[in-house]
Amino acid sequence: VVDIEGYYLSASGSAGSTSTGPSAGGSTYVAISPTRLMDTRCSESPLPGYLSTLYCSSLPSPDGQIHSPGPDGMLHLSVTGLAGIPATGVSAVLVNITFAGSYATSGFLSAYPTGSGAIPGDFSSVNWSAADYRNAVANLAVVQVGSDGDITLYNGSDGYTNMVVDIEGYYLSASGSAGSTSTGPSAGQIATRAPTQSTSP
Numbered sequence: 029v030v031d032i033e034g035y036y037l038s039a040s041g042s043a044g045s046t047s048t049g050p051s052a053g054g055s056t057y058v059a060i061s062p063t064r065l066m067d068t069r070c071s072e073s074p075l076p077g078y079l080s081t082l083y084c085s086s087l088p089s090p091d092g093q094i095h096s097p098g099p100d101g102m103l104h105l106s107v108t109g110l111a112g113i114p115a116t117g118v119s120a121v122l123v124n125i126t127f128a129g130s131y132a133t134s135g136f137l138s139a140y141p142t143g144s145g146a147i148p149g150d151f152s153s154v155n156w157s158a159a160d161y162r163n164a165v166a167n168l169a170v171v172q173v174g175s176d177g178d179i180t181l182y183n184g185s186d187g188y189t190n191m192v193v194d195i196e197g198y199y200l201s202a203s204g205s206a207g208s209t210s211t212g213p214s215a216g217q218i219a220t221r222a223p224t225q226s227t228s229p
Contacts, residue, residue: 055119055199062124063111065089066193068096068103069128096190097183099132104142105193108177113198118173122197125154125181126166128190133158135185142174148182154191168196 069076070084070093084093088110097103107123109115125139136152154167171179183189 055201057122057197057199059197060112060195062194062196063088064092064192064194065107065110065123066092066094066105066191067128068094068190068192071095096188097181098188099186100183102148102180102182104178104180106178107173107195107198111195113195114200115177117200118177118198119201120170120172120199121179121195122168122170122199123179124166124168124194124196126164126192126194127154127156128164128192130156130161130185130187130189132185132187132189133161135183135187135189137189137191138182138184139169139171140180140182141172142176142178142180144172144174146180148180149184152184164192170199 064087066089067079067084067087069079070087075081075084087093089106091103091105094103094105107113107121108118113121123139125137127137134157136156137154138146138148138151139153140146140148140151153169153171154165156163156165173179181191181193183191
C-alpha cells in the first residue's frame with residue numbers, strides 16, 4: 029500500500045534543498061525543538077503509573093489531554109500558536125504520531141487537515157497489528173493545517189485507542205522564496221485498497 033502525502037519541487041537557481049508547501053506559492057520549512065502537544069493517556073483516571081500530573085499539565089495544546097477516540101472516532105488537535113509555532117501563516121506541520129495502545133488488536137491512525145473533507149479510511153499515518161497492539165508504534169508525517177489551525181486524527185480500529193503527538197517543525201507560506209517547498213496532503217490522498225476491504229491500511 030502506498031499513500032502520497034506531498035512532493036518536492038526543485039527551486040531553480042537556488043542553492044541546496046528546499047520544500048514547496050501545501051499552499052499554491054510553496055512554503056518554507058522551519059524546524060523547532062520537538063515538543064509534545066497531546067497524549068490521550070492523560071485523560072485516564074487514575075493516570076497510568078508511568079505518567080505524572082506534572083507531565084500531563086505541561087502539554088501546551090488545549091487539546092493535550094483529550095480523551096482517546098473510540099472506534100472510527102476522531103479528535104481535533106490545535107497546533108498553531110503553540111510551542112513556538114506562529115498563530116497564522118502556517119500551511120502544514122511536521123508531526124510524530126505515536127500509537128500508544130488500544131483495546132483493538134489491529135488498526136490504523138490517519139492525520140489530515142481539519143475541515144478538508146478527507147476520507148480518513150482511505151489512507152493511514154500509523155498502522156499496528158496484533159503483534160504490537162500493546163506497544164508503541166510511531167511514524168513521522170507532514171500534515172496540512174486546517175483553516176482553524178487544527179489537524180484531525182482518526183482512529184481506524186474497533187476499539188478505544190491512545191495516541192501521542194509531538195511536533196517537530198512547520199511550513200510557512202512563502203511565495204517566491206528561495207529554498208525547498210513541499211506540497212502537502214490535501215483532501216484527496218491516494219489509496220490502493222479496494223473500497224470493500226475491511227483490513228487496516
